[in-house]
Amino acid sequence: xxxxxxxxxxxxxxxxxxxxxxxxxxxxxxxxxxxxxxxxxxxxxxxxxxxxxxxxxxxxxxxxxxxxxxxxxxxxxxxxxxxxxxxxxxxxxxxxxxxxxxxxxxxxxxxxxxxxxxxxxxxxxxxxxxxxxxxxxxxxxxxxxxxxxxxxxxxxxxxxxxxxxxxxxxxxxxxxxxxxxxxxxxxxxxxxxxxxxxxxxxxxxxxxxxxxxxxxxxxxxxxxxxxxxxxxxxxxxxxxxxxxxxxxxxxxxxxxxxxxxxxxxxxxxxxxxxxxxxxxxxxxxxxxxxxxxxxxxxxxxxxxxxxxxxxxxxxxxxxxxxxxxxxxxxxxxxxxxxxxxxxxxxxxxxxxxxxxxxxxxxxxxxxxxxxxxxxxxx
Numbered sequence: 001x002x003x004x005x006x007x008x009x010x011x012x013x014x015x016x017x018x019x020x021x022x023x024x025x026x027x028x029x030x031x032x033x034x035x036x037x038x039x040x041x042x043x044x045x046x047x048x049x050x051x052x053x054x055x056x057x058x059x060x061x062x063x064x065x066x067x068x069x070x071x072x073x074x075x076x077x078x079x080x081x082x083x084x085x086x087x088x089x090x091x092x093x094x095x096x097x098x099x100x101x102x103x104x105x106x107x108x109x110x111x112x113x114x115x116x117x118x119x120x121x122x123x124x125x126x127x128x129x130x131x132x133x134x135x136x137x138x139x140x141x142x143x144x145x146x147x148x149x150x151x152x153x154x155x156x157x158x159x160x161x162x163x164x165x166x167x168x169x170x171x172x173x174x175x176x177x178x179x180x181x182x183x184x185x186x187x188x189x190x191x192x193x194x195x196x197x198x199x200x201x202x203x204x205x206x207x208x209x210x211x212x213x214x215x216x217x218x219x220x221x222x223x224x225x226x227x228x229x230x231x232x233x234x235x236x237x238x239x240x241x242x243x244x245x246x247x248x249x250x251x252x253x254x255x256x257x258x259x260x261x262x263x264x265x266x267x268x269x270x271x272x273x274x275x276x277x278x279x280x281x282x283x284x285x286x287x288x289x290x291x292x293x294x295x296x297x298x299x300x301x302x303x304x305x306x307x308x309x310x311x312x313x314x315x316x317x318x319x320x321x322x323x324x325x326x327x328x329x330x331x332x333x334x335x336x337x338x339x340x341x342x343x344x345x346x347x348x349x350x351x352x353x354x355x356x357x358x359x360x361x362x363x364x365x366x367x368x369x370x371x372x373x374x375x376x377x378x
């Protein structure tokens with residue numbers, strides 16, 4: 001009897017060890033859970049926004065707007081989605097919880113871009129005709145302030161924590177508003193051509209792509225005084241900040257590298273190889289990954305932001321031009337302009353392998369020439 005019990009206990013222990021070993025192996029590769037939300041995808045010259053169910057990774061339908069949509073923003077507190085229609089000169093407010101169009105507002109004859117005000121419930125919108133920056137209050141959905149500019153804005157930004165605005169101007173120069181109470185515009189370095197404009201994460205300095213001398217020009221926001229020009233040997237077309245604001249990653253869509261800049265010490269660290277024609281980027285929050293879309297090689301490069309080393313390369317589709325990550329940081333989503341689809345990368349499957357490749361999870365058709373997207377919870 002004792003021998004029988006001993007054999008049975010040994011068998012139980014063996015089976016338990018087998019299952020424990022399997023659980024340990026499973027734990028080594030964490031399984032991703034479906035994300036309960038949707039991706040809203042803007043496609044070229046279309047008033048219909050594609051709706052992708054991210055729990056099932058299927059096209060769930062279209063959201064119709066009165067005009068062709070060029071940009072989308074989501075206000076997390078109100079739950080509303082704001083759609084920009086550049087040619088029509090209008091913005092639309094869409095109530096996401098009820099899936100209904102709420103209000104529309106005409107702003108001008110040529111709207112360029114919109115951003116959420118980082119300090120209060122409002123949108124800032126740039127207009128080419130008339131050249132201006134317009135603040136739209138979200139409660140009344142009406143024009144709260146208009147700042148006239150000396151020329152059409154190319155790119156603009158609003159300072160977090162401080163009442164400053166900055167815009168690069170077509171024809172040259174920067175327009176900086178150091179005090180929104182007065183709205184006075186100071187034009188800086190009018191003989192030079194500037195591209196992208198972004199504030200440093202503390203709002204004290206403006207960082208802009210100097211296209212004239214292929215550098216990053218840094219200007220103090222409170223008095224418009226130049227700080228330094230950092231040579232990057234490219235016409236910087238894409239900026240991506242690390243979530244803590246301590247690093248800025250720069251690409252031009254042509255050269256094969258990503259330049260790493262430290263905004264607070266105002267120095268260029270180095271350039272790291274990232275693929276063929278790296279362009280759009282996304283910096284993860286829960287993982288140390290920088291995702292880089294490479295248009296000509298049709299893949300997404302995953303870099304370690306801490307070391308700058310290559311982690312993996314994931315083949316996606318034709319001409320990837322936009323990349324983002326779901327809020328739970330489990331899935332990377334890349335839009336392919338050439339093939340009209342969205343590639344899904346499961347980040348929990350990414351491992352640093354000898355051949356530096358990672359599998360693609362799935363693909364979802366989204367429509368012709370996708371441009372950008374936002375990700376919303378259920």
